[in-house]
Amino acid sequence: xxxxxxxTGRAVPLRRSNADTDQIIPAHWLKKVTRDGFEDGLFEAWxxxxxxxxxxxxxxGATVLVAGPDFGxxxxxxxAVWALQNYGFKTVISSRFADIFRGNSLKNGLLTVVLPQExxxxxxxxxxxxxxxEVTVDLVAREVRAGAFTAAFELDENARWRLLNGxxxxxxxxxxxxxxxxYEASRPAHKPSTIQV
Amino acid sequence: MGRTLAEKVxxxxxxxxxxxxxxxxxxxxxxxxxxxxxQAFDGLRKNGRRVRRLDLTIATxxxxxxxxxxxxxxxxPVSRVQLExxxxxxxxxxxRLHSLGDVEQGVVHVVGPQLGLTQPGTTVVCGDSHTSTxxxxxxxxxxxxxxxxxxxxxTQTLPMAPPKTMAITVDGELPDGVTAKDLILxxxxxxxxxxxxxxxxxxxxxxxxxxxxxARMTICNMSIEAGARAGMIAPDETTxxxxxxxxxxPKGEEWDAAVEYWKTLRTDDDAVFDAEVVIDAxxxxxxxxWGTNPGQGAPLSxxxxxxxxxxxxxxxxxxxxxxxxxxxxAGQRLRDIKVDTVFVGSCTNGRIEDxxxxxxxxDGRKVADGVRMLVVPxxxxxxxxxxxxxxxKVFTASGAEWRHAGCSMCLGMNPDQLAPGERSASxxxxxxxxxxxxxxxxxxxxPQVAAATAVLGHLACPADxxxxxxxxxxxx
Ligand code: SF4
Numbered sequence: 001x002x003x004x005x006x007x008t009g010r011a012v013p014l015r016r017s018n019a020d021t022d023q024i025i026p027a028h029w030l031k032k033v034t035r036d037g038f039e040d041g042l043f044e045a046w047x048x049x050x051x052x053x054x055x056x057x058x059x060x061g062a063t064v065l066v067a068g069p070d071f072g073x074x075x076x077x078x079x080a081v082w083a084l085q086n087y088g089f090k091t092v093i094s095s096r097f098a099d100i101f102r103g104n105s106l107k108n109g110l111l112t113v114v115l116p117q118e119x120x121x122x123x124x125x126x127x128x129x130x131x132x133x134e135v136t137v138d139l140v141a142r143e144v145r146a147g148a149f150t151a152a153f154e155l156d157e158n159a160r161w162r163l164l165n166g167x168x169x170x171x172x173x174x175x176x177x178x179x180x181x182x183y184e185a186s187r188p189a190h191k192p193s194t195i196q197v
Numbered sequence: 198m199g200r201t202l203a204e205k206v207x208x209x210x211x212x213x214x215x216x217x218x219x220x221x222x223x224x225x226x227x228x229x230x231x232x233x234x235x236q237a238f239d240g241l242r243k244n245g246r247r248v249r250r251l252d253l254t255i256a257t258x259x260x261x262x263x264x265x266x267x268x269x270x271x272x273x274p275v276s277r278v279q280l281e282x283x284x285x286x287x288x289x290x291x292x293r294l295h296s297l298g299d300v301e302q303g304v305v306h307v308v309g310p311q312l313g314l315t316q317p318g319t320t321v322v323c324g325d326s327h328t329s330t331x332x333x334x335x336x337x338x339x340x341x342x343x344x345x346x347x348x349x350x351x352t353q354t355l356p357m358a359p360p361k362t363m364a365i366t367v368d369g370e371l372p373d374g375v376t377a378k379d380l381i382l383x384x385x386x387x388x389x390x391x392x393x394x395x396x397x398x399x400x401x402x403x404x405x406x407x408x409x410x411x412a413r414m415t416i417c418n419m420s421i422e423a424g425a426r427a428g429m430i431a432p433d434e435t436t437x438x439x440x441x442x443x444x445x446x447p448k449g450e451e452w453d454a455a456v457e458y459w460k461t462l463r464t465d466d467d468a469v470f471d472a473e474v475v476i477d478a479x480x481x482x483x484x485x486x487w488g489t490n491p492g493q494g495a496p497l498s499x500x501x502x503x504x505x506x507x508x509x510x511x512x513x514x515x516x517x518x519x520x521x522x523x524x525x526x527a528g529q530r531l532r533d534i535k536v537d538t539v540f541v542g543s544c545t546n547g548r549i550e551d552x553x554x555x556x557x558x559x560d561g562r563k564v565a566d567g568v569r570m571l572v573v574p575x576x577x578x579x580x581x582x583x584x585x586x587x588x589x590k591v592f593t594a595s596g597a598e599w600r601h602a603g604c605s606m607c608l609g610m611n612p613d614q615l616a617p618g619e620r621s622a623s624x625x626x627x628x629x630x631x632x633x634x635x636x637x638x639x640x641x642x643x644p645q646v647a648a649a650t651a652v653l654g655h656l657a658c659p660a661d662x663x664x665x666x667x668x669x670x671x672x673x
Contacts, residue, residue, distance in 0.1 A: 016518070017511040018390060018490050022629040027610040031261065031275040033235035033282045045631050068511055070391045073424065073490070074629060076326040077233065078342035096391055099426050100326060104342035156358070158218050169344070170244070173352045176221060179213040180354055183223050190447040190455035191225055192314045194255040194293050197444050 001109045003166030006138040007090045009063030010131065011146075012053055013124040019043075019067055020074035021101060025083040027075075038083035058131035066123050066135070067094040072101025081108045091137045093144065095120050106159050107169060113137055113144060119151040139164060199465025201362045202431050203397040206337040206462065210320050212354055219356040225319035226336075227349050229256035229292065230305045231283040232610070233324030237347035238286040248290045250353045255314065256287050256294040259304045260610050264573055264600035267297055276611065290350075303576020303602045306330040306544035310414065311578055313443025317432035317459040322349055327544050327626065329420040333413035334440075335432035335462045337397070340421065360426065361471040363396040364464075367404040369478040374660055376554075377412035378546060378624065378643035380404070380476075381419045382484040382494045388474060390492040393425030396472065399464060400430050404478035410439040411550040418545045419626050422491035431463045483658040485531055486628045486641040488519035493628075495531065497646065497658055503527035522630055523638050524618070531656050534640065538621040539570040539597075539651040540633070541644055543607040546624035547575030549582050551644040556588040558648035558659050559595040561670035565654030570597035570647075571613060573605040597651065609634040622650040 029041035046052045053059060065084065071094040072080060081104045084092065092110065095117040105112045115123075126146050127133045136145040139160060144151045155163075162169070173180075200208070213221040227250075234256070241247065248254055261276035271277040280297070287294035295301040301308060306327055309315045315331040321338035322328060324346040331338035345355055365384060385392075398420050405413070413430050420428030437456055440446045447455040486494040487501050493516065495502065504516035504527065520527065525534070541547070541555045552574060564570045572592045574580035580602050583589055589599045606613040607625040615621055615637025624647050625632075628639040640656060649657040 015514070017515050020490065020627075020629045022608075022627065022632050026631055026635075027260075027608045030232050030610065031273075031279045033239075033279060035236050035239075045635065070424070073390055074326065074421075074627060076324060076340035076342055078236075078324075078344060081342070096394065098391075098424060099394060100340055100342060100421075104344065107342065107344040169356060170240075170246075170348050170351050173221065173348065173354060173356060176213050179221065180223075180352065183212040184353075187223075188454065188458070190451040190458070192316050192319065192445050192447075193252045194226070194314060194445070195252050196293060 001166045001168055004109050004111050004139055004163045006136065006140055007063065008134050008136040009090065010061065011064040011066050011123065011127040011133065011135045012059050012062045013127050014053060014065060014067040015124060017068035018070045018073055021072055021077050021080040022074055024072065024080040025077065030077055030079050035082050036086055038079055039086040042083040042087045061088070063088055063090045064135045064137065065089050065092045066120060066127065067092060069094060069096040069117065071097050073098040076100045078104045078108070081105050081110050085110055093120060093123065106163065109163060109166065111137060111139060111163060113153050115144060115151050115153055122149055199468035201464045201468045201470060202335060202399055202429055202462055203337060203360065203362050206318050206320065207359055209318065219358045221354050222320060222357050223354055224322050224349050225253060226309065226314055226321045227254045228305045228309055228321070228323035228328070229254065229346070230259050230323070230325065231279045232260045233343050234286065234346055235279065235282045236343050237350060238290065240347040241290070241350055246351045248292060248350045251291050253353060254292050254350070256283060256292050257302055257305050257308050258283060258295070258297050260604045260608065262297045262603040263612050264603050264605045267601050273612070300577050303578065304544045304547060304604055306418065307548060307575035307579065310334065311576060313440055313446035316440065316446070316455070317436060318462050322355065326421045327418050329426065329428050330414050330418040330544055332417040332420065332427050332429040333410060334436055335429055335459065337427055337429065339426040360397045361395050363393060363398050363472040363474065364470040365398050365400050365474050365476065366402040367400065367476045367478050368402050369404055370407070371404050371478045371481060374645065374658060375481050375483060376643040376645060377408055377415040379481055379484040380478070381416045382486065382491070382641060383481050384476060385419065385423045385492050386494040387476070388423050390422065390490050391424045393420060393423035396425050398423070398425045398428040400428060405430060406433065409550060410435060411548045414548070415545055419491065422626055432459045483643065483646050485646060485656055487523065487525060487531060488516065489522055489628055489630050490515070491626065491628060491641060493519055494641070497531055497656060499531055501525045501527055501529045501531065533655060535620070535655045536622045536640070536650055537568060537619045538615060539568060539647050540573070540606040540621055540623040540625065541647050542571070542573030542575065542605050543625035544575060545626040546644050547573060547579065549579050551624065552579065552583050552588050553586070555644040555648040556591040558645060558662070559597065559651070560591050562595055562652045564596035564651045568651055568654050570651040571600060571606055572597050573600045574602045577602045606633050608632055622647050622656060
């Protein structure tokens, strides 16, 4: 996983709540068996509208998505994260993310930043007033900055440490092999087994 | 202090706990399907890893499988590649797989419980958000992303922070004609699509205790639609009876030991939930959605709400966009909404009881002109049971289509889809824009409402049918 320390880029203000993962990447895209090539599927239905914010010339090359509440609800598809990353987004800001989406993002190095809705509103206003406004998401300082505006955000220390260092979860877990084996040895015999009967 | 059901199951699965780190949780059962696993197997391969516990892993094909002509090669080449990839991965890594055509094939969340693999007090994961279904057994069951699928395949564990707990207490008794589906739609409308976020929901109270296992699964299934990763119901005699004798249920002395353990899986009287919601079952009625998220629902007797009536700006905007997408106007009576398609199936309502209740309404009646009705059993076992009971005949005699098992029209990934602008009454769980096909419009309903809607051609419940004298039920 790529490490995330700090990122600066232009933003896409997405004034929609409940952008579910079916909107982020529609089901028919899920048939791919790779982790890349999802950029054209990102918000596919909404992008049919030439006025949709992502289609506007001034938003091309933007890397920070600033979304309405309840971003990433619905299906657990990690493809939603890959689609955002394949398109070029490095970070998503919202007042509320769906749990599974948030977990998936952090595992792929896409930083999800939770800010109060007033702060999201401010960033919307700033980046709508001037699309060239650069937004900085600084994980070291746990701060979002845009022009004169600054907001602090929280992220649990462990997730932050893993992101800052780009650490892979599986290797970390495998360091605890002894604990896993000990646990396995103590499981009761009545627990289910999928071995065909 | 006492512990909640969720906390008990959680504590029993902690492999390692360290200050400042998420808990490392052991996973008892890992379910796989074709959509969210290919990149996970790829990751294992790249790192030279194997599947740690083949005996706790099982795969089935469901999302891409067609429900017609299943003996022919799959027409869509991309779907075919995905199924072939799963087959190749399972063969390479040694994972048990139930492919299309196999008697145990079906929607992953129907198959697990049916085999007796889903048991009280277990941790169950799958790369699918509706894994919450399995919580009906008092299991801690949640959907995971593909990176986590790979993590579980490699380690049989997941690092996770303990969730908060929310009690959803349903007092009283559900009125006649009101089902588990109506109850969960009403709960989601009440707490909102983000209301359960960060929580494990525990459904409890007299109305929940009375429900069958299948009805409990319908409720837990849609926990995710309230933003909760998991929903649970404490196991009781109903649970034990359902499990007894199933293929993978414990046998003999192990059964006794298991039941003894399962009986301890109740929230202690002095346990404290982080949040609590109380619902009066008696106040509920058949419930349908009018919008594009599962929280946008109302009793069938109501009208389409006026977006202007919402105080919250983002909810108002969401309602405006939903009405525009759904082609509805504020104030329109929900009962006046005409549909083109009725879908009975999915992991929410594709089990035998669901088919029975839809069939009992269709029996001796006809699907309205201009309406197509698809009935899709959740698994091959459910299909066989339905055929044994003659339900397939009831459906076909009424003009409905009886299909092979799979996810079908629950999501637009296989040939069963809505055309742009088409409107459905669907027993599935998501009414998102385009969920059932590009431009399709979905109203979420119970199997009973689906059947009555098929007969009348507009959103309706069985009570609306009471005076059709021409009916000649064959009696199923
Ligand atoms: S039936 Fe629908 S919700 Fe259930 S697993 Fe299949 S696609 Fe997902």
